[in-house]
Amino acid sequence: MRTIDDLDVAGRRVLVRSDLNVPLRDGRITDDGRIRASLPTIEALRARGAKVIVCAHLGRPKGEVKPEFSLAPVAARLGELLGTGVTAAADVVGDSARAAVDGLADGGVALLENLRFEPGETAKDDAGRGAFADRLAALADLYVGDGFGAVHRRHASVYDVPRRLPHAAGGLIAAEVAVLRRLTEEVERPYAVVLGGSKVSDKLGVIDNLLGKADRILIGGGMVFTFLKAQGHEVGKSLLEEDQLDTVRAYLRRAEESGVEFVLPVDVVAATAFAADAEHDVVAADAIPADRLGLDIGPESGKLFAARLADARTVFWNGPMGVFEMEPYANGTRAVAQGLIDSGAFTVVGGGDSAAAVRGLGFDESSFSHISTGGGASLEYLEGRTLPGLQALED
Numbered sequence: 001m002r003t004i005d006d007l008d009v010a011g012r013r014v015l016v017r018s019d020l021n022v023p024l025r026d027g028r029i030t031d032d033g034r035i036r037a038s039l040p041t042i043e044a045l046r047a048r049g050a051k052v053i054v055c056a057h058l059g060r061p062k063g064e065v066k067p068e069f070s071l072a073p074v075a076a077r078l079g080e081l082l083g084t085g086v087t088a089a090a091d092v093v094g095d096s097a098r099a100a101v102d103g104l105a106d107g108g109v110a111l112l113e114n115l116r117f118e119p120g121e122t123a124k125d126d127a128g129r130g131a132f133a134d135r136l137a138a139l140a141d142l143y144v145g146d147g148f149g150a151v152h153r154r155h156a157s158v159y160d161v162p163r164r165l166p167h168a169a170g171g172l173i174a175a176e177v178a179v180l181r182r183l184t185e186e187v188e189r190p191y192a193v194v195l196g197g198s199k200v201s202d203k204l205g206v207i208d209n210l211l212g213k214a215d216r217i218l219i220g221g222g223m224v225f226t227f228l229k230a231q232g233h234e235v236g237k238s239l240l241e242e243d244q245l246d247t248v249r250a251y252l253r254r255a256e257e258s259g260v261e262f263v264l265p266v267d268v269v270a271a272t273a274f275a276a277d278a279e280h281d282v283v284a285a286d287a288i289p290a291d292r293l294g295l296d297i298g299p300e301s302g303k304l305f306a307a308r309l310a311d312a313r314t315v316f317w318n319g320p321m322g323v324f325e326m327e328p329y330a331n332g333t334r335a336v337a338q339g340l341i342d343s344g345a346f347t348v349v350g351g352g353d354s355a356a357a358v359r360g361l362g363f364d365e366s367s368f369s370h371i372s373t374g375g376g377a378s379l380e381y382l383e384g385r386t387l388p389g390l391q392a393l394e395d
């Protein structure tokens, strides 16, 4: 994969696909982590005299212009962090975008409007995407792919534009790929993987591939209950994916055959409702009352998980252990975060909510070897799938 060092960018128009998909509340950015992660590549290009045209998506406006998904607040924050004015175009590839690009001096930065305002960005058919990709590519001389959080999407700005312009990977994608190699090809053992969160069926796929790679798989979060149920325990009103029970049973069987250790919680914080002020107690994982739902792993499980991480040399963690947004259910996530730090292993945290949890619970980001900006993208890479955005940069 070529990097930006291989491109001659001085005085040229460089289209940078970044991941600026930040959480917003009432039009304000609540966590600017992804904007910060995008800075080094933009700064490096500016320093070398490029005219930098940044493009990105925000949320899911589904091909329509919806003001609440405007990137304008992101342009303002990007400008603050860069310490320079960022021209915010009012459209993606229209008159405003062209004027913004024409007005760029060497080292200047413009941000196009939300890519997903254009139906062509996410179109399933190659022709629909291609027509939009032509217009986007026409704004620039060179392309830099740096939006790691979107590389698993076959979208115009990720997949089709790099096939139309000389291209390279930005620093963020290069760094993410180097880390992912250490989780797949050059793994130091023991290798432990911790999975949690709420998107159960999304995350089961990765287990399939990890069964051949990881030494230990620790399960927490909402996924736990499908595992406990598969083992024959009742899980009350907890999150459960009935249609995945057979798949999970097969994983447990394969793990036993191949000597991979599955670590499941031994206790659970069970609440009467999905609320911070609901009555809640620690119960054994095999004795969840019928009228309760599990919202966190319990304290014994926290200790068990930390112990199974202590001697690991490599740890990948995706998905909070409980509903960490509510303080009574944050301790499991806290224990696992601390377990990663104390292990001294090569530690990687992936997933938007996991990264937000680490920051929100007051951990120092630098205590982890790497905090990935792309949850879905890292998981698909670990599943062994080909990621369109990486493939396009390699060609």
Ligand code: ADP
Residues within 6 Å of the ligand: 196, 197, 198, 199, 220, 221, 222, 223, 239, 294, 295, 296, 318, 319, 320, 321, 322, 323, 324, 325, 350, 351, 352, 353, 354, 355, 375
């Ligand atoms: P990530 O973004 O890190 O990949 P997910 O999006 O899969 O993680 O899941 C994050 C969400 O999972 C959090 O909002 C958290 O509240 C929720 N969650 C964790 N444990 C449970 C549980 N036991 N029941 C319901 N939701 C849970």
Ligand code: MG
Residues within 6 Å of the ligand: 351, 352, 353, 375
């Ligand atoms: Mg999430």
